[in-house]
Amino acid sequence: MTLTLRNIAKTYPGGTRALLPTDLDIAEGEIVSLLGPSGCGKTTLLRIIAGLETADAGAEIRFKDDDITHQPVERRKVGMVFQSYALFPNMSVRGNIGYGLKMQGLPRAQIDARVDEVIALCRLEPYAGRAITALSGGQRQRVALARAFAPRPRLLLLDEPLSALDAALRGQLRDELAALLRQFGITAIFVTHDQDEAMAIADRVAVMSQGRVAQIGTPEALYRAPQTAFVARFVGNSMPLGGRIEGSQLHLPGGTLALTAPSDGKAAFVRAEDVRLAEHGPLTARVTAVTFLGTHYRIALSGATEDTLFCLHQGQSAPKPGETVRLAIAPQSILILSPEKAAA
C-alpha cells in the first residue's frame, strides 16, 4: 500500500467528534474519492492527511515505509488543490506553478523546464504570463491543479475541486479533471459531496457519514451492492420501501410484493427507475405529482408505501395527478439490508 491510515480520529476542543477512528489503505496510482454530505468528516480526513490538521493521539499515517504522522505539512510532499484554489494573487500563473519547485531549491533552469512541462500538460500555454485575477474560474482550477502537481508530490489531495464552478462548467471540467489525473498517474484523494463526480473520477469511493466510512468500494459495487441504508440512499438514489418482510413476501400499505428468496432482512429499498407502471401490478397508488423531464416523467406516488414513492416512467404520456395506478417492482431489483446494516 502506498498510503496507510490507521486509527485516524479528530475530536475538537469542545468535544465534538468530527471523525471517528478510521482506517484506510490506498494503493499506488489509485484515485480515491471521499464522498459524503457536509459535516461527515471527509474534509477533516483530507486535511489530516495533508498535515493541515492534527489527528487525535494514536493515529498513524504512513507513506510506504515513511511514517509521516508527525511531519509538518511543508515536509510531507503532498500536493493540494483547495476548494477556493488559494492561488497567490501576487504571482503570475507561472509564478504560482513554479512556487513549489522554488521551495525545493531547484536551479532556475530546472524550474522553468518543469513549469513549461506542466503548463503544456494542463494546456495552460495561453495564460502562462497572466495575473491570477485575469483568469476565469475554470482556468484558475487548472492552475491550482498544475501548481499542486508541478513539484512532483507523492500524493495529490483535492478538496471539492469543482464546487466553486457553475453547473454547466462543472460537468465538462469533471471529465477533464478525471483525464488529467489518469495522465498524471498520481495517487490522488479527492473530497466531494457530489456522487456523480465521485463516480466519474474515482477508482474507489469511500462513502462517509457522521464521522465514519460507511462503505468503500468501486463505484459499481457501491451502486449495486450498498452495505448500509445511508449508502443505498446517498449513492444509489434508493428509496426505502418500509413495510414488513415475511418469508419471501414484502407487505406494503399498497399491496404485497414478491421477493427473490425468503429473507430475515429488515429494510427494503428500490430505485425510482425500477418502479414500473403496470396494468395488473400488485401495488395500488395514487399519483400526486408528475414532472416532465424530457427523456422521462418523474411521477410521485402515495399510498403504495409509507412515504412518497417515485417512479421514472419512459413513455409518450403519463397519468394525471389524482389518478389511481397500479405498480410493479421486479423481485431482483428489491434490495434487502440485514437489521444491523439497515440501522447504519
Place this chain on the structure above:
Amino acid sequence: MRIGKALQLAVTLLAAAFLLVPTIQSVLAGVTVNYFQGIRSGLTLEWIAVVWELYASSIFLSLGIALACLCVTLVIGVPAAYALARSPGRLSRAVEEFISLPLAIPGLALALALLQLYGSYKGFRMSPAFILVGHVLYTLPFMVRSVQSVLAAIDLRTLEEGAATLGAGPVRRFFDVVVPNALPGILAGALTVVTLSIGEFNLTWMLHTPFLKTLPVGLADSYASMRLEIASAYTLIFFVMIVPLLLAMQWASARAQRMSQ
C-alpha cells in the same frame, strides 16, 4: 435656481479663501524682502537660505527620526498586524485596543509619562532615540490598523496553507505570501507614519532638548524668536516637505481601501 447655484459657488469660494488666504500670505511673507512694507519691497529667497542655515539640523533630525520610526513600526507593526489578523478573537481585540491607546491619550500626557519613566537615564533622555520612542508609540497603531484591514480582506489562512503544502515553512510563507499581499496596507501605513512623525509637535515639544529640535519644534522656536519672514520661510519649507507626503498618503490609503473591499 440660478441664485441658489450662485450662492453655492460664493460659499464654496469663501470657504476656500478662508483656508487658502492665510496659507498664501504666510508663503508670500517667507519670500518678501520686508513683510511690513509688503510685496512692493520685492521678492527674495534670502530668508529660505537663512532658515536652512539655522535649522537644517532640525530638518535632518526630523527626516532621520521619521525614517527610524518607519523602520521600527514596520518591524513591530507588520508582524503584529499579521498575528492579530491570523487569530481574531477577544484577546486580539484587547491587544488592538491596547496598541491604539496612545491615540486617545493627549501627546503631552504621553510625553510626561515617558519623562517620568526614563527622565533619569541621562544618556537616553538626551538622545534622539528618546523622541523616537514617543513617535513609535504614537504612530504604531496607524501602521497596525492599516496592514490589518488589508489582511482581513484576504483569505490569509488558506493562502498560507497553500504555500505550506508546496513546501514553504512559516518564515517563507510570511515573506512570500503575507507581506506581498499586505503591501497596499503597508504602503498606506508607511506614508501615514512618516507624515505623522515629521509633523508631530505635542509630544515632541515635551521630549526635545535644546540640541534636538525637530522640524515642527524648530518652527515654533522660529515663530517665537525670529523675524516673521524667517518663520514664514520656515513654514514654506515645511509645506514643501509635508504636502507631497500627504498627497501620497491619500493616494495609498485609497488604494488600500479599494483592495480591502
